[in-house]
Amino acid sequence: xxxxxxxxxxxxxxxxxxxxxxxxxxxxxxVPEEMAVDVSTxxxxxxxxxxxxxxxxxxxxxxxxxxxLVTETRMREANVGVTEAKEAxxxxxxxxxxxxxxxxxxxxxxxxxxxxxxxxxNVLPTVNAPVFAVLPSTINDIYTSFAEGNFSLGKxxxxxxxxxxxxxxxxxxxxxxxxxxxxxxxxxxxxxVLQKIAQFPQSTVLLLDLHGEYASAFxxxxxxxxxxxxxxxxxxxxxxxxLSLMIDRAESSAPNQNAKFxxxxxxxxxxxxxxxALGLEKITIDxxxxxxxxxxxxEFRRLDVEMVQGSTKKVKGPLHGQFTRLLMRLxxxxxxxxxxxxxxxxxxxSSASMDDLFRKLLGEEISNRKKIVVLxxxxxxxxxxxxxxxxxxxxxxxxxxxxxxxxxxxxPISIFADEAHIxxxxxxxxxxxxxxxxRIAKEGRKYGISLxxxxxxxxxxxxxxxxxxxxxxxxxxxxxxxxxxxxxxxPDSVRGITSMFASLRRGEAILIGDSMMMPTxxxxxxxxxxxxxxxxxxxALWSEEPVDLNVAEILDTWRNxxxxx
Numbered sequence: 001x002x003x004x005x006x007x008x009x010x011x012x013x014x015x016x017x018x019x020x021x022x023x024x025x026x027x028x029x030x031v032p033e034e035m036a037v038d039v040s041t042x043x044x045x046x047x048x049x050x051x052x053x054x055x056x057x058x059x060x061x062x063x064x065x066x067x068x069l070v071t072e073t074r075m076r077e078a079n080v081g082v083t084e085a086k087e088a089x090x091x092x093x094x095x096x097x098x099x100x101x102x103x104x105x106x107x108x109x110x111x112x113x114x115x116x117x118x119x120x121x122n123v124l125p126t127v128n129a130p131v132f133a134v135l136p137s138t139i140n141d142i143y144t145s146f147a148e149g150n151f152s153l154g155k156x157x158x159x160x161x162x163x164x165x166x167x168x169x170x171x172x173x174x175x176x177x178x179x180x181x182x183x184x185x186x187x188x189x190x191x192x193v194l195q196k197i198a199q200f201p202q203s204t205v206l207l208l209d210l211h212g213e214y215a216s217a218f219x220x221x222x223x224x225x226x227x228x229x230x231x232x233x234x235x236x237x238x239x240x241x242x243l244s245l246m247i248d249r250a251e252s253s254a255p256n257q258n259a260k261f262x263x264x265x266x267x268x269x270x271x272x273x274x275x276x277a278l279g280l281e282k283i284t285i286d287x288x289x290x291x292x293x294x295x296x297x298x299e300f301r302r303l304d305v306e307m308v309q310g311s312t313k314k315v316k317g318p319l320h321g322q323f324t325r326l327l328m329r330l331x332x333x334x335x336x337x338x339x340x341x342x343x344x345x346x347x348x349x350s351s352a353s354m355d356d357l358f359r360k361l362l363g364e365e366i367s368n369r370k371k372i373v374v375l376x377x378x379x380x381x382x383x384x385x386x387x388x389x390x391x392x393x394x395x396x397x398x399x400x401x402x403x404x405x406x407x408x409x410x411x412p413i414s415i416f417a418d419e420a421h422i423x424x425x426x427x428x429x430x431x432x433x434x435x436x437x438x439r440i441a442k443e444g445r446k447y448g449i450s451l452x453x454x455x456x457x458x459x460x461x462x463x464x465x466x467x468x469x470x471x472x473x474x475x476x477x478x479x480x481x482x483x484x485x486x487x488x489x490x491p492d493s494v495r496g497i498t499s500m501f502a503s504l505r506r507g508e509a510i511l512i513g514d515s516m517m518m519p520t521x522x523x524x525x526x527x528x529x530x531x532x533x534x535x536x537x538x539x540a541l542w543s544e545e546p547v548d549l550n551v552a553e554i555l556d557t558w559r560n561x562x563x564x565x
Contacts, residue, residue: 180475410448
């Protein structure tokens with residue numbers, strides 16, 4: 001039997017106000033002052049807290065009930081009427097203001113007479129409709145029916161015995177955003193999620209690790225690759241990516257540079273001896289095959305200073321001086337040692353080596369298969385990092401696309417982009433990473449490649465990417481601007497839940513979106529082992545005995561951009 005706790009007093013837009021009724025032990029209705037009720041069940045009484053933000057209540061409908069999420073608890077004083085005041089003066093009685101306890105709720109979905117849950121509603125309750133407490137078993141049945149599997153992020157914060165089961169296909173396949181301010185537990189949450197994903201017999205995850213936090217978080221299930229050691233060679237770039245690095249569109253000579261570069265690129269790919277042996281029906285400027293970039297550079301140098309025979313003497317060639325600035329940019333890139341992993345590959349310097357490179361990125365090396373590949377980007381300078389990320393994302397998208405075309409099935413790949421606001425921003429000089437990620441966000445679902453972005457500043461993230469995310473795992477967000485931005489990303493019916501973001505504990509999150517039947521406050525399971533993201537303890541470290549600081553060793557590591565063994 002359901003336990004009535006109150007009645008509807010206001011239906012306004014996407015919120016419904018509920019007034020709690022006083023506890024009546026004989027009628028077993030109402031809510032005691034301690035805001036907890038004992039509800040009778042066949043297995044005995046169950047104690048339920050009432051009014052906790054993030055908890056649930058049921059509102060009566062003609063053909064079932066409306067499940068609502070509590071977002072606010074408040075107390076209101078009722079004004080004393082004029083007649084009551086006059087009678088009090090006449091009789092000499094004291095007038096005590098009446099107070100009522102109220103809940104503000106948002107509708108989540110309907111439960112029909114058979115107990116089946118459906119998200120959303122086309123009918124709202126009327127004023128005075130009774131409101132009931134919700135049993136944990138009801139919540140469990142709803143989560144279990146939707147989860148399609150046994151994948152759980154942790155426990156429900158308000159029902160610690162209840163697993164927070166989600167639909168992993170929806171979480172990954174429709175893309176996800178993990179958002180929260182620094183110190184809110186993002187790294188903890190990411191490590192916990194990926195450790196659970198690694199329990200599948202076959203999973204393929206690439207984690208872009210900007211700060212080197214995750215090297216020890218996944219044990220033997222992960223391959224940790226330093227971005228300083230891996231190569232993403234120039235010949236994997238498509239024509240547009242190469243041209244964007246070489247040509248300044250604002251120059252008057254840009255059309256000539258663009259046309260000639262494409263011509264030379266086509267020739268270099270077609271005429272390379274190795275590519276002729278591949279037996280390809282057609283090679284285009286975008287075909288990922290090896291070519292010698294220096295041949296193109298040398299030809300540009302020749303054309304830039306070319307002199308041709310005129311009627312009486314040698315005169316400047318038709319393209320004389322057209323490539324001077326292009327050559328300056330090219331030589332600047334080629335001479336910049338930070339770009340050696342792109343322009344001077346030592347390992348992946350043939351078309352045949354492409355197989356080994358992709359096996360490494362996907363954790364599919366025959367003698368060393370891994371479920372998670374952690375690409376540690378911390379040793380790579382920022383401007384090089386953007387080119388590396390862009391090329392990696394674009395290549396993995398193309399791999400998924402052609403796998404789907406060839407096999408008629410998907411090879412699921414999940415990409416987790418840590419600190420995504422740094423390189424997937426709407427602003428900034430290097431837009432290539434954002435454009436590659438946006439393509440995955442917009443089209444990746446069709447080919448089995450998903451994107452999960454992790455950020456502490458959602459306002460600085462690409463709006464296109466966030467608009468494509470079907471699930472939002474929100475940790476503590478106290479910045480009003482970021483709260484407002486996330487609120488505007490959510491459906492109107494659940495925007496009220498953003499008021500809870502600032503009160504979340506570390507490692508606690510609210511999951512909203514397609515992967516969960518309803519907005520849910522979750523205590524994320526602790527990862528084991530944890531990532532190397534803990535705060536420095538100033539008190540503990542400053543309390544130790546002083547030791548000599550080896551400044552020279554630190555500076556040597558800094559200059560070499562690597563830790564010497």
